[in-house]
Amino acid sequence: MAIKPPNYQKDAVPTKKGWAHPKTGELLVSTKLSQADIDQYLGVTPTEPEAIVIDLTADVSQMVEDLETPGALMDAQRADLEKLTKDQLEELGREHGIELDRRFLKSKMVDQLLEHLS
Secondary structure: OOOOOOOOOOOOEEEOOEEEOOOOOOEEEEOOOOHHHHHHHHOOOOOOOOOOOOOOHHHHHHHHHHHHOOOHHHHOOHHHHHOOOHHHHHHHHHHOOOOOOOOOOHHHHHHHHHHHHO
C-alpha cells in the first residue's frame, strides 16, 4: 500500500507518527506509518545490518582448562568468570560437581562456584 501526503501539503514528510511539515516539523496528519512504508515512499532500500561474529570459544576453553588444574582456581580472577555466560557457568559447575541455578544473578552463580571450588 503506497502512502500519500495530504493534498494541502504535498511536500509533507512521513514519520512513524504521521505526516509532518517539512520546515517546522509540526504534525499535520496523525496516523501510524510503518518504517517500510516510509522507506518505500522516500525511495530508500533497506539493507541488512552486517553480522558481527565474535568467537569466544578459544578464550572460554582456555579459562576452563586453567580452572581444571589443581590450585589454579584460587588464582582465577573473578573478572574472568564474569565473562562467561550463565549457561557456561552452569556447565562449568556441573563439571566440578555443583548444580548452579540460572535463575540467580550471574554474580551469585560465580560466588557459589568459587565457594564450592575453594
